[in-house]
Amino acid sequence: MPIITALRVQTGGEDRVSLYLDDEFAFDLPLICAAGLHTGQELSQVEIKALDSKNKEQAAYDRAVNYLSFRPRSAEEVRRHLVKSGISDTVVAIVVDRLRQQGTVDDVSFARFWIENRERFKPMAPRALRYELSQKGVGQDIIESLLPAIDAEASAERAAEKQIWRYRGKSRIDFRRKLGSWLYRRGFDRDTIHSVIDRLEAELDQSEPRYFANGLEE
Numbered sequence: 522m523p524i525i526t527a528l529r530v531q532t533g534g535e536d537r538v539s540l541y542l543d544d545e546f547a548f549d550l551p552l553i554c555a556a557g558l559h560t561g562q563e564l565s566q567v568e569i570k571a572l573d574s575k576n577k578e579q580a581a582y583d584r585a586v587n588y589l590s591f592r593p594r595s596a597e598e599v600r601r602h603l604v605k606s607g608i609s610d611t612v613v614a615i616v617v618d619r620l621r622q623q624g625t626v627d628d629v630s631f632a633r634f635w636i637e638n639r640e641r642f643k644p645m646a647p648r649a650l651r652y653e654l655s656q657k658g659v660g661q662d663i664i665e666s667l668l669p670a671i672d673a674e675a676s677a678e679r680a681a682e683k684q685i686w687r688y689r690g691k692s693r694i695d696f697r698r699k700l701g702s703w704l705y706r707r708g709f710d711r712d713t714i715h716s717v718i719d720r721l722e723a724e725l726d727q728s729e730p731r732y733f734a735n736g737l738e739e
Contacts, residue, residue, distance in 0.1 A: 522563040523547075528555060542569070551579045574612075581608045581616045589625060593634045596626050597658020632659050632667055640671070644680035647671050649708025677709045677717045685721060692734045693722065 527541035531549070538555040540547045542564065554575045564572070581603055588594065588602050596617055603613045620626040632654055639645055639653075647668045654664050684703055688696045697718055704714045725732045 522565050523569065525558060525560050525562045525564065528558060528560060540572070548573055548576060550576050551583070554579055577608075577612050578615055581606075581612050582619060584608075585616055585620060586625070589620075593631045594626065595628050595631045595654075595657045595659050596621060599626055600658075628659050629663055629667075631657075632663050636667060636671070640676060640679075644676040644683075644707070646673055646676065646708030646710070646713070652708075673709065674713050674716060677704055677707075677713050678720070680704060680707055680709075681717050681721055685725070689729075689732055690734055696722070696733065 523542040525540065525542060526544045527539070529539045529541070530552075531537045531539060536552050538550050538552055540550055540555070540558070547569070550572065554572065584606060585599050585603060588599065594602075599620065600613055600617055603616065604610070608616075617626065635654060635657070636650060639650060650671070651664055651668060655661070681700055681704060684700060688699055691699070700718055700721075701714050704717070705711070709717075
């Protein structure tokens with residue numbers, strides 16, 4: 522059986538170890554996977570294969586954790602990222618399951634984060650959120666359990682309030698047309714859009730009498 526002839530901590534990367542078998546480099550291992558190994562130890566082919574598998578799983582896990590460090594992700598986002606990195610489906614499934622068991626990946630928590638983030642920074646209609654979450658692989662049961670809590674008209678109003686500075690000095694018709702088109706692209710339906718624009722127009726008449734061009738209709 523092959524014998525471990527060296528275990529060398531990589532220069533500049535003390536979390537990885539180079540494994541040598543019979544004086545030949547075999548593969549790198551995360552330090553955690555090399556625990557318990559020592560020079561002179563004999564390894565069967567089954568043990569070598571198991572170590573290599575653990576190495577690949579840990580490397581994929583580390584890649585996933587790094588990916589998750591930027592923001593929460595859905596399980597499907599993590600899966601796609603790992604597959605795109607050339608990692609086998611078998612290893613991907615093991616890593617995603619490990620992350621789920623740890624609670625590091627949780628589609629319910631992710632969907633809540635996504636909705637809250639959108640509501641705070643980029644309000645949009647429930648149907649637009651439904652599409653985004655679906656594209657990220659979140660299950661329909663999770664999506665439908667969370668979307669009813671969203672007040673579409675309140676979201677549309679918050680979104681519109683972030684935009685109205687752009688239309689100062691425009692005619693009323695331009696104001697309604699441009700703001701309406703913008704809200705429609707955010708997924709809001711026409712009834713909600715008309716209601717919000719009517720209310721904002723009336724408020725602007727009270728708070729900023731000179732907001733519209735010359736106070737004219739056109």
